[in-house]
Amino acid sequence: MAMAQPRRRRSRLGGVGWWQLKQDPILLLTVLLVGAALLLFIVYPLVRVFLLSIKPGDKFTVDIYRQVLNSWWLRQSFYNSLLLGTLTATFSTIVGFIFAFALNRTDIPLKGVFGQMVQLPMISPPFMFTLSVILLLGRNGIVTKALGLGNFNIYGLNGLVLVQTISMFPIAFNTLNGVLQAINPDLEEGALDLGASRWAVFRNITLPLSVPGLASAWLLVFVNSLADFANPMVLGGTFDVLSVQAYLQFTGMFNAPRGTALAVMLLLPAMTAFMVQRYWVARKSYVTVTGKPSSHRILKVSPWLRWGLFAACSLIILVILAFYGTVIAGAFVKTWGVDFTFTLEHWRYAWDVGLDSIKSTLTLAAIATPVTGIFAMIVAFILVRKQFPGKKILAFVSMLAFAVPGTVVGIGYILAFNEPPLLLSGTALIIVLCFVFREMPVGIESGVASLMQIDKSIEEASTNLGASSSYTFAKITLPLIKPAFLSGLFFAFARSMTAVSAIIFLVSARWHHLTVLILSQTEIMRLGAASVLSLILIIIVLGAFALMRLAVGDTINRQLAK
Amino acid sequence: MCAQKVELRQLVKIFPAPGGTEVRAVDEIDLVIEPGEMVTFLGPSGCGKTTTLRMVAGFEMPTSGHIFIGNEDVSNKAPNERDTAMVFQSYALFPHMTVEENVGYGLRFRKVSKQQAKERVERIMELVGLQGLGKRAPGQLSGGQQQRVALARALVVEPQVLLFDEPLSNLDAKLREYMREEIRRVQQELGITAIYVTHDQSEAMALSDRIVVMNAGRIEQVGTPQEIYLRPATRFVADFIGKVNFLPCEVVSRQGSGALVEAFGRQIAVADAPELSGKASLVVRPEAMFLDKGEGIPVTVVSSVYLGSAMEIRVELPNGDQVTVYKSNPNLQEVFAAGEQAFLQLDSHAVHLLPN
Ligand SMILES: Nc1ncnc2c1ncn2[C@@H]1O[C@H](COP(=O)(O)OP(=O)(O)O)[C@@H](O)[C@H]1O
Numbered sequence: 003m004a005m006a007q008p009r010r011r012r013s014r015l016g017g018v019g020w021w022q023l024k025q026d027p028i029l030l031l032t033v034l035l036v037g038a039a040l041l042l043f044i045v046y047p048l049v050r051v052f053l054l055s056i057k058p059g060d061k062f063t064v065d066i067y068r069q070v071l072n073s074w075w076l077r078q079s080f081y082n083s084l085l086l087g088t089l090t091a092t093f094s095t096i097v098g099f100i101f102a103f104a105l106n107r108t109d110i111p112l113k114g115v116f117g118q119m120v121q122l123p124m125i126s127p128p129f130m131f132t133l134s135v136i137l138l139l140g141r142n143g144i145v146t147k148a149l150g151l152g153n154f155n156i157y158g159l160n161g162l163v164l165v166q167t168i169s170m171f172p173i174a175f176n177t178l179n180g181v182l183q184a185i186n187p188d189l190e191e192g193a194l195d196l197g198a199s200r201w202a203v204f205r206n207i208t209l210p211l212s213v214p215g216l217a218s219a220w221l222l223v224f225v226n227s228l229a230d231f232a233n234p235m236v237l238g239g240t241f242d243v244l245s246v247q248a249y250l251q252f253t254g255m256f257n258a259p260r261g262t263a264l265a266v267m268l269l270l271p272a273m274t275a276f277m278v279q280r281y282w283v284a285r286k287s288y289v290t291v292t293g294k295p296s297s298h299r300i301l302k303v304s305p306w307l308r309w310g311l312f313a314a315c316s317l318i319i320l321v322i323l324a325f326y327g328t329v330i331a332g333a334f335v336k337t338w339g340v341d342f343t344f345t346l347e348h349w350r351y352a353w354d355v356g357l358d359s360i361k362s363t364l365t366l367a368a369i370a371t372p373v374t375g376i377f378a379m380i381v382a383f384i385l386v387r388k389q390f391p392g393k394k395i396l397a398f399v400s401m402l403a404f405a406v407p408g409t410v411v412g413i414g415y416i417l418a419f420n421e422p423p424l425l426l427s428g429t430a431l432i433i434v435l436c437f438v439f440r441e442m443p444v445g446i447e448s449g450v451a452s453l454m455q456i457d458k459s460i461e462e463a464s465t466n467l468g469a470s471s472s473y474t475f476a477k478i479t480l481p482l483i484k485p486a487f488l489s490g491l492f493f494a495f496a497r498s499m500t501a502v503s504a505i506i507f508l509v510s511a512r513w514h515h516l517t518v519l520i521l522s523q524t525e526i527m528r529l530g531a532a533s534v535l536s537l538i539l540i541i542i543v544l545g546a547f548a549l550m551r552l553a554v555g556d557t558i559n560r561q562l563a564k
Numbered sequence: 565m566c567a568q569k570v571e572l573r574q575l576v577k578i579f580p581a582p583g584g585t586e587v588r589a590v591d592e593i594d595l596v597i598e599p600g601e602m603v604t605f606l607g608p609s610g611c612g613k614t615t616t617l618r619m620v621a622g623f624e625m626p627t628s629g630h631i632f633i634g635n636e637d638v639s640n641k642a643p644n645e646r647d648t649a650m651v652f653q654s655y656a657l658f659p660h661m662t663v664e665e666n667v668g669y670g671l672r673f674r675k676v677s678k679q680q681a682k683e684r685v686e687r688i689m690e691l692v693g694l695q696g697l698g699k700r701a702p703g704q705l706s707g708g709q710q711q712r713v714a715l716a717r718a719l720v721v722e723p724q725v726l727l728f729d730e731p732l733s734n735l736d737a738k739l740r741e742y743m744r745e746e747i748r749r750v751q752q753e754l755g756i757t758a759i760y761v762t763h764d765q766s767e768a769m770a771l772s773d774r775i776v777v778m779n780a781g782r783i784e785q786v787g788t789p790q791e792i793y794l795r796p797a798t799r800f801v802a803d804f805i806g807k808v809n810f811l812p813c814e815v816v817s818r819q820g821s822g823a824l825v826e827a828f829g830r831q832i833a834v835a836d837a838p839e840l841s842g843k844a845s846l847v848v849r850p851e852a853m854f855l856d857k858g859e860g861i862p863v864t865v866v867s868s869v870y871l872g873s874a875m876e877i878r879v880e881l882p883n884g885d886q887v888t889v890y891k892s893n894p895n896l897q898e899v900f901a902a903g904e905q906a907f908l909q910l911d912s913h914a915v916h917l918l919p920n
């Protein structure tokens with residue numbers, strides 16, 4: 003049957019595909035189940051958020067929005083969010099590009115080390131850098147004290163831009179790294195050969211070809227900055243942003259409709275930026291990022307530039323390491339800024355208050371991870387290999403979690419699942435579902451990328467020899483995409499362990515999450531305990547990372563051995 | 565434009581290889597390329613052709629040795645300071661520029677007025693047959709057209725040396741043959757010095773004034789296409805260029821610049837032979853032999869394959885070796901069936917002698 007399939011990459015919406023669904027009941031069932039799950043756990047909560055904001059009582063009204071826009075401090079939050087997003091995106095893109103250029107286009111020393119270190123912020127708890135910034139530059143911070151900056155105030159925009167840039171520039175780096183790797187070095191050599199100086203090559207060739215990548219990187223960081231909740235919550239001071247205000251209005255002030263209106267206002271710029279990135283900037287791209295570097299050739303750059311780039315990269319990496327070092331130190335000293343004697347007291351305390359949270363976090367993440375991984379691979383598989391009506395919509399909705407800030411999701415889940423027949427609030431299930439549907443897009447993306455590399459005829463050979471499509475998926479496709487699957491699993495796990503913005507709405511006394519505990523410890527200035535809990539979190543995530551590397555390395559070794 | 569001589573002296577390039585070893589990609593190459601000459605580097609993949617070319621362009625620095633363009637030692641100059649222009653295997657067209665902008669790119673770095681640049685771009689585009697395509701994006705062109713843009717972009721700067729790295733390998737066979745004639749025509753029309761890299765012997769034969777056959781980083785032979793084909797200097801060259809047979813023989817005596825040899829009991833006069841004595845090899849192309857019913861070296865037909873324009877016949881010599889014979893314009897009445905006895909004759913003008 004698979005032999006007869008038309009070899010068409012994309013289906014038009016509707017059109018072809020109906021007959022295929024009819025012929026393949028398993029595909030039909032899969033598409034229906036996936037579609038229903040996406041509708042219920044992604045679209046429906048968003049609809050509920052929007053509905054409440056325009057229908058707080060029993061009539062439709064725009065009063066809530068009018069109130070929000072009339073109140074200067076809520077309006078200010080909106081501007082603040084955009085300002086913070088703009089600054090963070092700009093700085094992150096610059097830093098990301100410096101790293102990507104240095105690692106791809108020069109022969110600076112320690113490239114391997116830099117390449118690994120850059121990824122550290124990606125797997126760190128979201129506000130670990132905030133914690134270190136407070137320890138270093140807060141009122142009792144060691145830098146503040148050492149320099150006698152009594153009135154210095156790190157809380158607010160400056161601190162947030164610093165912390166967000168450090169934690170989000172790797173997103174920009176990864177995008178730009180792919181773009182620079184994909185630019186054929188022949189182009190740059192060709193220009194040089196025709197007489198262009200090294201600078202002209204950069205200005206005429208490298209930079210213009212990177213522009214779509216730069217725009218993508220900027221927009222992705224912008225979306226992430228808007229969605230960030232924990233950093234502004236702790237480090238915002240008087241600088242209000244939408245994600246925090248939505249949370250406070252919704253939970254603290256018990257003004258749910260206003261909370262939802264703020265959530266919608268947060269969603270709009272995030273969605274816009276995301277759509278522009280996906281459907282416009284990405285299309286403008288001159289290079290196809292395949293993930294395979296096209297060559298390792300390097301054009302000579304001047305020693306000044308080389309060492310300048312090396313210094314810039316070293317500086318950023320040193321800052322990251324200093325932040326890590328600070329948190330480690332913070333976990334072992336009595337009262338930060340006052341009494342630096344060594345103590346294990348925080349560990350004892352953290353153990354007392356945190357053990358339950360650790361257990362529950364691990365349990366929830368451990369359940370959610372395999373579900374996310376398998377679900378993501380199934381979605382990736384039907385997106386790449388099958389034709390069916392509504393495929394584009396399904397693809398769009400499955401990627402939506404990239405665009406929707408966690409705060410909006412959290413509010414949506416509370417609204418959607420707090421009454422029968424879907425009474426889920428307070429259960430472990432609601433948290434697991436939230437993890438699955440928020441972390442799924444990473445898995446889908448890596449699955450799609452690796453499926454594209456595998457020739458379809460391999461699967462056709464299997465069905466041709468009599469295997470069913472589900473058997474083929476399990477025995478042929480899955481093993482082939484195992485590395486992508488495992489790394490998808492790892493990211494799902496790491497992100498579940500470090501999630502906070504949506505989860506903070508969903509935790510209960512019974513099912514708690516470590517990040518929420520760290521957040522509250524930071525807020526009450528128990529920085530020692532917060533440091534200890536952050537370290538525990540990092541150790542767990544790094545442990546998982548090591549396991550994944552072992553497993554991936556193992557499959558690769560076995561494949562090589564054959 | 566003034567065509568320049570190119571000279572490679574004792575050129576060596578060593579790459580570090582994994583495991584602390586090294587690769588001698590180019591190993592002591594000496595070569596003089598005359599002004600206006602088209603020279604092809606020919607050899608199997610990995611023999612160092614591209615590396616040599618990239619050293620001339622300046623993308624790789626020689627480990628030792630020198631490169632002269634004209635009378636100037638350019639060995640330590642950056643690529644943008646050398647007057648070379650390369651046509652890449654990937655074409656390397658700038659995807660964000662139009663065809664015109666691509667072709668005119670190199671003129672930005674030369675003292676040429678806007679008006680002059682425009683005229684030169686137009687003239688070159690006409691020369692390579694790209695009229696009317698100037699406003700297109702490279703992605704909107706066919707493979708053959710992209711190839712022409714790459715050629716025009718290199719030609720427009722009137723370089724002292726034009727470099728080609730397997731420029732036709734991404735085209736289909738028909739277009740490849742057509743484009744190689746185009747390249748040759750344009751190169752001769754402009755009288756430009758050119759270095760061309762390929763692993764395709766028929767391309768090298770069709771294009772070159774002289775061919776440089778390379779093997780494992782070294783030059784095996786330099787000569788015109790005829791010299792390379794008819795008088796291969798080494799077994800490697802004989803084997804690499806076209807089909808060839810080696811027949812064991814013994815040198816009987818020298819005769820002027822030639823020699824008299826004996827093979828399978830028959831005496832054969834070789835018109836032009838190196839100084840050799842004792843055991844040697846006769847190098848014979850399949851088309852320089854024919855099968856006869858009455859006289860020659862007795863052989864047994866092993867197989868015969870009909871190829872349309874020729875019949876390829878494998879025969880076994882008295883010592884058990886097999887050789888290939890072409891019978892061109894085969895006539896189906898004269899078939900040699902497997903197992904049949906026949907006699908092998910050589911065209912003594914087309915045989916050549918090599919040491920064992
Ligand atoms: N940048 C490089 N680093 C290491 N080895 C190289 C590099 N470039 C080429 N080589 C090696 O040098 C040898 C010659 O390569 P190349 O000149 O590309 O061959 P050709 O063009 O004749 O196929 C090969 O063994 C190749 O692996």
Ligand SMILES: [Mg+2]
Binds near residue numbers: 614
């Ligand atoms: Mg090559």
